[in-house]
Amino acid sequence: MWQIxxxxxxxxxxxxxxxxxxxxxxxxxxxxxxxxxxxxxxxxIIQFTVFVISSAILILATKPFVEKLTKKDAVQTNVYSIIGxxxxxxEDIDWNKGTGQIKVGGETWSAxxxxxxxxxxxxxxxxxxxxxxxxFVKPLKIASTK
Numbered sequence: 001m002w003q004i005x006x007x008x009x010x011x012x013x014x015x016x017x018x019x020x021x022x023x024x025x026x027x028x029x030x031x032x033x034x035x036x037x038x039x040x041x042x043x044x045i046i047q048f049t050v051f052v053i054s055s056a057i058l059i060l061a062t063k064p065f066v067e068k069l070t071k072k073d074a075v076q077t078n079v080y081s082i083i084g085x086x087x088x089x090x091e092d093i094d095w096n097k098g099t100g101q102i103k104v105g106g107e108t109w110s111a112x113x114x115x116x117x118x119x120x121x122x123x124x125x126x127x128x129x130x131x132x133x134x135x136f137v138k139p140l141k142i143a144s145t146k
Contacts, residue, residue: 001042005035005107021058030055039043063082082109082127086140093119093137102127102137 012028026098034051041047082104093100095113102111102125112134113119125137 001036001044001047002035005031005038005047009035014025026058026062028056029058079130082107083128083130084134086124087111087123087135087137089119089121089123089137089143092121093125098134102135104135109133111135111137113137113139113141 004077009028009031012024012031016022016024016028026100030051032053033046037050038047052079085104087102087104087109089100089111090099090103090108091099093102093113094115095118098112100111100119102109104127110133114128114136115138117139119125119137120135120143122143123139124141124143126140127135127138128138
């Protein structure tokens, strides 16, 4: 019977490698414990009980520790990293047509606004959202038009 517990442990380890939850790992360890018990008794009920109890204890005992290790503050990357940043309008933003461009952090973005206002060139804006390749902005400081 020890061969079955060893195979089960190997399968659980492979599943753990594929997943990222760090849960199946403890089932693999519990399978190894049941395998050790199988050397002393051939009673499948005792082996299975050892497997269930040890996996439950391992999961419950290590859950807070695993959550602490795996909990990370999400860092916005790629396009979403510009949300909240300030930019300068380099082409008038027309809310009706949905056209305009801004420059944020050295990058040029197509921009539009949810508000029913036009934002002239050289105005300062803040990026509030991203939709595809368009940045939704709100005006911070409207440039004076002469």
